[in-house]
Amino acid sequence: MSETPFIVLSAILFTIGCVGVLTRRNAIVVFMCVELMLNASNLALITFARVHGNLDGQVAAFFVMVVAAAEVVVGLAIIMTIFRTRRSASVDDASLLKY
Amino acid sequence: MSSAAVLAAEFQAPSFEYSLLSPLLVIFGVAITGVLVEAFAPRGSRYLLQAVLAVLGVVGALVATVIVGLNLVSRGGGTAHGSIAAEGAIAVDGPSIFIWGTVLVLSLVSVLLFAERRLEGGVLSFAGQAAALPGTEAEREASTRGLEHTEVFPLMMFAVGGMMLFPASNDLLTMFVALEVLSLPLYLLCGLARRRRLLSQEAALKYFMLGAFSSGFFIYGIALVYGYAGSMNFAAISAAVSGRAGGEGLLLGGIALLAVGMMFKVGAAPFHAWTPDVYQGAPTAVTAFMAACTKVAAFGALLRLFYVAFGGARWDWTPMVWVIAILTMVVGSVLALSQTDVKRMLAYSSIAHAGFLLTGFVGAQQVADVGIGEITSLQAVLFYLVTYGFTTVAAFAVVTVVRDAGGEATHLSRWSGLGKESPVVAGVFAVLLLGMAGIPLTSGFTGKWAVFTTALAGGAWPLVVTAVLFSVVAAFFYVRVIVLMYFSDPVGEGPTVATPSILTTIVIAVGFAATLALGVVPGPVLDLAAAAGEFIR
Numbered sequence: 183m184s185e186t187p188f189i190v191l192s193a194i195l196f197t198i199g200c201v202g203v204l205t206r207r208n209a210i211v212v213f214m215c216v217e218l219m220l221n222a223s224n225l226a227l228i229t230f231a232r233v234h235g236n237l238d239g240q241v242a243a244f245f246v247m248v249v250a251a252a253e254v255v256v257g258l259a260i261i262m263t264i265f266r267t268r269r270s271a272s273v274d275d276a277s278l279l280k281y
Numbered sequence: 282m283s284s285a286a287v288l289a290a291e292f293q294a295p296s297f298e299y300s301l302l303s304p305l306l307v308i309f310g311v312a313i314t315g316v317l318v319e320a321f322a323p324r325g326s327r328y329l330l331q332a333v334l335a336v337l338g339v340v341g342a343l344v345a346t347v348i349v350g351l352n353l354v355s356r357g358g359g360t361a362h363g364s365i366a367a368e369g370a371i372a373v374d375g376p377s378i379f380i381w382g383t384v385l386v387l388s389l390v391s392v393l394l395f396a397e398r399r400l401e402g403g404v405l406s407f408a409g410q411a412a413a414l415p416g417t418e419a420e421r422e423a424s425t426r427g428l429e430h431t432e433v434f435p436l437m438m439f440a441v442g443g444m445m446l447f448p449a450s451n452d453l454l455t456m457f458v459a460l461e462v463l464s465l466p467l468y469l470l471c472g473l474a475r476r477r478r479l480l481s482q483e484a485a486l487k488y489f490m491l492g493a494f495s496s497g498f499f500i501y502g503i504a505l506v507y508g509y510a511g512s513m514n515f516a517a518i519s520a521a522v523s524g525r526a527g528g529e530g531l532l533l534g535g536i537a538l539l540a541v542g543m544m545f546k547v548g549a550a551p552f553h554a555w556t557p558d559v560y561q562g563a564p565t566a567v568t569a570f571m572a573a574c575t576k577v578a579a580f581g582a583l584l585r586l587f588y589v590a591f592g593g594a595r596w597d598w599t600p601m602v603w604v605i606a607i608l609t610m611v612v613g614s615v616l617a618l619s620q621t622d623v624k625r626m627l628a629y630s631s632i633a634h635a636g637f638l639l640t641g642f643v644g645a646q647q648v649a650d651v652g653i654g655e656i657t658s659l660q661a662v663l664f665y666l667v668t669y670g671f672t673t674v675a676a677f678a679v680v681t682v683v684r685d686a687g688g689e690a691t692h693l694s695r696w697s698g699l700g701k702e703s704p705v706v707a708g709v710f711a712v713l714l715l716g717m718a719g720i721p722l723t724s725g726f727t728g729k730w731a732v733f734t735t736a737l738a739g740g741a742w743p744l745v746v747t748a749v750l751f752s753v754v755a756a757f758f759y760v761r762v763i764v765l766m767y768f769s770d771p772v773g774e775g776p777t778v779a780t781p782s783i784l785t786t787i788v789i790a791v792g793f794a795a796t797l798a799l800g801v802v803p804g805p806v807l808d809l810a811a812a813a814g815e816f817i818r
Contacts, residue, residue, distance in 0.1 A: 189508075192504075196497075196501055199497065200497075203490075203494050203497075209486065209490065212490060213490070213493070216490075216493045216494055216497050219494075219497030219498075219500075219501065220497055220500060222501065223497070223500040223501045223503070223504045226501065226504035226505070226508065227503075227504045227507060229508075230504060230507050230508035230511075233508065233511075234507075234508075234511035234512075236511065236512075238454075238507065238511075238512060238513050239504075239507055241454070242453075242454050242457075242503070242504075242507070242513065245454055245457070245458060246457075246500055249457070249458065249461045252461065252465060253461065253465065253493055253496075256465045256468050256469060256489065257468075257489055257493065259469070260468060260469070260472055260482070260485045260486055260489050261486065263411070263412075263472060263482055263485075264482050264483070264486050266414055267414055267415055267478075267479065267482060268479075273486070273490065276482075276483040276486055276487070277483075278479060278480055278483055279480060279483055279484060279487070279557075279558040279561055279562050280558070
């Protein structure tokens with residue numbers, strides 16, 4: 183079985199996540215797009231683990247999941263605080279700091 | 282034999298060099314103890330417990346670092362010495378020890394800045410209750426009851442642990458985990474200012490969003506490099522790169538994506554956009570800590586990743602770093618000219634410094650080319666990081682004492698006439714600014730000298746010319762602040778200089794002394810940097 187389709191799929195997912203981060207306004211959606219990028223990396227890691235026939239990539243995927251979970255904890259806490267203060271989760275509204 | 286028995290016979294318990302890793306273990310142990318203190322100690326005693334614990338922890342880790350550093354064994358001839366620990370995950374070598382020492386000393390200074398209570402009238406300069414909304418009854422109540430978040434100390438210790446692990450990691454996975462361990466506590470700390478909380482929360486949001494975005498690039502880069510080399514270990518990657526394993530596209534893509542993640546952390550253009558916003562919005566103690574220690578740790582990791590793992594592909598990544606270095610110097614120096622906020626100006630100055638450091642990084646004078654009395658670019662960058670770290674921490678510490686009714690007076694117009702109000706503070710700040718500008722007899726000059734001469738010896742003269750030109754541009758905006766402090770009349774009531782407790786005074790004194798001492802007698806620290814030798818492979 184060829185591995186190319188999986189790598190292509192992971193690249194497509196990564197690109198969707200990347201474009202999403204750059205274009206979406208809502209902090210939660212931006213954050214979901216970052217998670218999509220991380221999961222695209224997981225797919226690539228697992229595919230390469232199969233190509234090389236060792237387990238490093240699969241172990242790394244587990245670590246990425248744990249790190250992503252920790253990031254969710256911190257990220258949602260920050261987004262929650264901003265939302266409660268400003269009544270909006272739009273990343274465009276938070277614009278006091280500029281130039 | 283059953284299959285379970287076969288597996289059990291094959292299984293080898295991993296060996297873990299506890300003594301070599303003791304500095305890391307001490308810091309993480311202190312961080313976890315700090316969490317327990319937060320859970321079990323009564324509120325009244327937490328501040329003292331946490332502050333003492335943090336100081337003792339950092340001092341303990343520093344002692345452990347010195348002991349480990351004195352007992353490193355030579356490895357593979359040359360100037361490299363040290364050992365690979367934790368089953369190949371962590372490299373404890375000369376540069377690691379040097380960076381650990383630098384990060385720990387700067388953290389020790391920053392802990393004192395965190396623990397300052399007199400400037401805010403008996404409470405920490407962090408939000409009394411982060412969950413209370415700004416401007417509400419709950420916030421006023423938290424303020425009258427004198428609540429404070431002593432959690433900042435364990436959070437800081439976790440960040441310090443991450444900063445020590447980051448430059449010492451010897452495989453990509455450890456590096457990624459370390460990156461997150463150092464970043465996540467910093468995202469939270471940025472949002473915890475007591476005053477100007479909207480700015481602080483906004484800084485936390487921006488730092489978090491962009492940080493998470495850049496770590497997405499970092500991990501995809503790891504995946505591609507793993508796909509190329511079939512291993513996460515730096516030695517294996519280096520072997521694959523030298524042997525031209527095939528599939529160069531994967532390698533180049535991986536290097537580029539990893540560089541994006543790294544350049545974000547060091548604050549190099551065009552990935553610098555978060556730096557001014559976060560440095561301005563974050564509590565000043567956190568900014569000082571972040572500006573100094575994160576940059577040291579991130580440059581350590583950058584050097585190890587690119588020299589050890591991708592050293593064989595030097596010709597592929599050098600042009601990219603040239604472009605980034607020049608862009609960073611231009612953006613940092615030019616945009617700093619138009620700043621009206623002192624924290625923001627220092628942020629752009631730190632971007633410019635990242636550019637100067639990248640000049641040393643890419644100039645790449647190797648061990649083999651070094652004449653007698655010369656140092657390699659690795660050692661020059663390490664020395665520059667020390668000089669930069671002390672000056673930066675002290676400069677931000679000075680920012681915390683210049684205040685008005687609304688807290689810190691960070692707008693530059695409030696600083697005019699500071700020389701008349703407080704000659705000592707203005708004088709110290711002037712010396713620190715001259716140090717950053719790189720005037721002779723200050724640490725900035727010796728640091729720049731070390732970095733630029735190695736880059737020149739490495740053949741990167743166009744970069745060095747650019748760097749010198751933009752040092753001049755940078756000197757202009759530093760001097761502008763000095764002129765403002767001494768030759769302008771105060772606007773309105775003028776600035777007031779609050780008297781800090783002994784803690785902040787120590788920070789400013791140490792930074793000031795280091796700025797002058799490293800400028801006049803740089804020898805000992807340069808010797809230390811030279812003794813750090815090279816990375817082990």
